[in-house]
Amino acid sequence: MNPYQNLDQRAFWAPAVGKRDMLEISELWSPKFPIKPSSKVATFGSCFAQHFSKALTKNGFRWNNTEPTPDGLSDENALLYNYGVFTCRTGNIYTTSLLLQWTKWALGKEKPPAEYWEKDGRIYDPFRPRVEPNGFASVEEMIASRDMCIEAFKAAIVDSKIFVFTLGLTESWINKSGGYEYPMCPGTVAGDFDEKEHIFVNQDYKLIHKNLTDALKLMKEANRALRFLLTVSPVPLTATMSGNHVLVATMQSKSILRAVAGDIATNRRNVDYFPSYEIISSFPFRGEFFAQNLRSVEQRGVDHVMANFFAGLGIDVEKIKADKAERTQRAAKRKEEANELVCEEELLAAFGDKK
Amino acid sequence: MKIAAIGNSHIGALKLGWDSISKKHKNVEITFFAAAREALRDMELKDGKLVPTNDVLARRLEQFSNGVSEIDPEQYDAFFIVGGWKIFPVDKRTSSAVQSTIASDSFENTVGGNLAKLLRSATDKPIYLGHNPLRAQTKAFVKEFKSMSLSYAQRIEAVQKIAQEHSVTVVAQPDKTRSSEFSTVEKYAKSSARLRSTQLNDAIEEKKKRNEKRIAMGKKPLKIASPKNLSHGKNEKSHMNGDYGALYMSALLSTMK
Numbered sequence: 001m002n003p004y005q006n007l008d009q010r011a012f013w014a015p016a017v018g019k020r021d022m023l024e025i026s027e028l029w030s031p032k033f034p035i036k037p038s039s040k041v042a043t044f045g046s047c048f049a050q051h052f053s054k055a056l057t058k059n060g061f062r063w064n065n066t067e068p069t070p071d072g073l074s075d076e077n078a079l080l081y082n083y084g085v086f087t088c089r090t091g092n093i094y095t096t097s098l099l100l101q102w103t104k105w106a107l108g109k110e111k112p113p114a115e116y117w118e119k120d121g122r123i124y125d126p127f128r129p130r131v132e133p134n135g136f137a138s139v140e141e142m143i144a145s146r147d148m149c150i151e152a153f154k155a156a157i158v159d160s161k162i163f164v165f166t167l168g169l170t171e172s173w174i175n176k177s178g179g180y181e182y183p184m185c186p187g188t189v190a191g192d193f194d195e196k197e198h199i200f201v202n203q204d205y206k207l208i209h210k211n212l213t214d215a216l217k218l219m220k221e222a223n224r225a226l227r228f229l230l231t232v233s234p235v236p237l238t239a240t241m242s243g244n245h246v247l248v249a250t251m252q253s254k255s256i257l258r259a260v261a262g263d264i265a266t267n268r269r270n271v272d273y274f275p276s277y278e279i280i281s282s283f284p285f286r287g288e289f290f291a292q293n294l295r296s297v298e299q300r301g302v303d304h305v306m307a308n309f310f311a312g313l314g315i316d317v318e319k320i321k322a323d324k325a326e327r328t329q330r331a332a333k334r335k336e337e338a339n340e341l342v343c344e345e346e347l348l349a350a351f352g353d354k355k
Numbered sequence: 356m357k358i359a360a361i362g363n364s365h366i367g368a369l370k371l372g373w374d375s376i377s378k379k380h381k382n383v384e385i386t387f388f389a390a391a392r393e394a395l396r397d398m399e400l401k402d403g404k405l406v407p408t409n410d411v412l413a414r415r416l417e418q419f420s421n422g423v424s425e426i427d428p429e430q431y432d433a434f435f436i437v438g439g440w441k442i443f444p445v446d447k448r449t450s451s452a453v454q455s456t457i458a459s460d461s462f463e464n465t466v467g468g469n470l471a472k473l474l475r476s477a478t479d480k481p482i483y484l485g486h487n488p489l490r491a492q493t494k495a496f497v498k499e500f501k502s503m504s505l506s507y508a509q510r511i512e513a514v515q516k517i518a519q520e521h522s523v524t525v526v527a528q529p530d531k532t533r534s535s536e537f538s539t540v541e542k543y544a545k546s547s548a549r550l551r552s553t554q555l556n557d558a559i560e561e562k563k564k565r566n567e568k569r570i571a572m573g574k575k576p577l578k579i580a581s582p583k584n585l586s587h588g589k590n591e592k593s594h595m596n597g598d599y600g601a602l603y604m605s606a607l608l609s610t611m612k
């Protein structure tokens with residue numbers, strides 16, 4: 001008799017992985033807490049987080065969109081202006097320190113710095129440099145837009161049930177005198193790089209862990225019922241300042257982020273970890289979900305990740321989708337009929353005498 | 356002056372308004388072309404005329420314009436396109452680039468804007484464009500959003516800039532009809548055009564006959580709404596009445612002068 005004898009098959013490599021087709025590797029995640037289709041879910045983090053928002057919406061879940069697309073803006077232009085990508089227009093939040101920064105701004109613990117970037121007569125937000133493709137017309141406009149986003153970030157904290165955060169990077173750029181962080185190195189999208197003022201920091205395990213713990217604590221104070229789902233982005237670094245080869249730097253970054261996420265999820269009841277990173281990056285999947293550049297994740301990879309997510313929740317997504325489609329169709333039909341009647345009625349009332 | 360007014364259901368209020376003021380404008384003759392909702396999306400230009408691309412739309416147009424379903428630009432001095440696009444409230448903190456893009460999308464990707472462009476490709480005569488009426492809102496709603504919205508004039512001006520590129524003039528909703536930057540005075544929606552169509556009365560009669568059969572078969576009769584109940588009541592906030600139409604048509608004619 002030994003303790004391994006009572007374990008189920010998912011604990012053993014051969015039956016769980018080695019002898020299976022990679023697409024049949026299952027039961028990768030057992031959720032700590034339920035995530036129901038009716039639960040309001042906020043999604044933030046590195047670029048991979050946007051796949052969560054899309055999949056949740058597509059599959060009939062309640063994605064919390066706290067900075068919705070303004071009425072009248074076409075779908076194409078909404079995407080151009082980064083509406084509907086994350087729960088609000090923060091752009092990518094790559095690091096846990098950036099998450100803490102946004103949380104402090106949203107909960108009034110700190111105020112955003114006055115810094116702005118100028119390029120070709122347009123103003124760029126150093127904390128969301130790509131949110132407006134051609135920048136803002138003025139500093140006042142940039143601040144007003146950011147204030148709106150900070151308000152929406154607060155709403156995401158206080159008005160969500162689940163907060164999904166995808167950890168993306170350990171490498172960061174800090175303003176030395178202000179002590180604040182940029183999501184992108186000044187001088188890349190806009191702004192001027194100043195080597196005395198702009199400091200590269202490759203964050204270590206301890207710092208990442210502390211920033212994430214502090215961010216979760218602040219959010220929890222604002223919303224006692226909030227639960228967190230952490231993931232790690234499988235997308236490799238575009239470039240590294242660490243001095244290491246980019247492949248080595250990527251593996252180091254991701255390993256640290258994975259360890260932090262795992263540690264916090266293991267030790268906190270209200271935090272869970274979902275293994276999207278493993279599904280895309282681990283070697284049994286042979287890199288098959290990556291595009292030719294070995295960096296971008298192909299849609300079938302995203303679909304496989306999300307299929308595992310919904311399977312873990314024990315939810316029959318097809319049924320939810322079908323139910324939602326039926327409900328939507330019924331509501332649309334009712335509305336259509338009502339509108340048709342109203343609109344026809346208007347015309348008949350005005351022109352009826354001609355008949 | 357001969358005007359072709361082309362529009363969706365919102366043209367109904369303007370027609371009622373025009374009926375009440377037309378005597379004061381004896382030199383103006385207006386032919387109305389109407390089809391509900393987005394049906395006018397199915398118009399195309401053929402031999403210099405605006406024509407429907409399907410029979411259903413053709414019948415609708417004929418129904419409301421004395422049997423005519425084609426719009427020949429040669430027959431009119433000016434064109435007025437009613438509805439098929441909206442002026443939405445816009446949070447004033449939204450960037451000017453997004454505001455301009457909303458204005459552009461309001462014109463470029465809508466039934467109203469597309470009709471205007473189609474007509475412009477066929478004629479150099481004046482084209483006027485009016486939006487769906489702003490929704491009638493309660494005082495409480497207006498109070499809540501009052502400080503947040505960009506002014507109506509700013510939003511109209513933004514669309515006008517885009518429309519101007521096609522030599523199209525945007526006709527704003529008269530000030531008197533607006534209760535705020537984003538809403539219509541409630542009284543212009545109340546009692547909005549009443550149901551008095553023989554078609555709908557016929558439908559009710561038919562339902563009564565079906566009920567007689569159902570009762571005879573021991574089945575529960577279907578609920579029948581009275582014509583009075585079918586008319587727009589307090590909940591109808593999108594469509595306006597003849598008083599609104601009269602004010603709007605007067606504003607249109609002033610703009611044309």
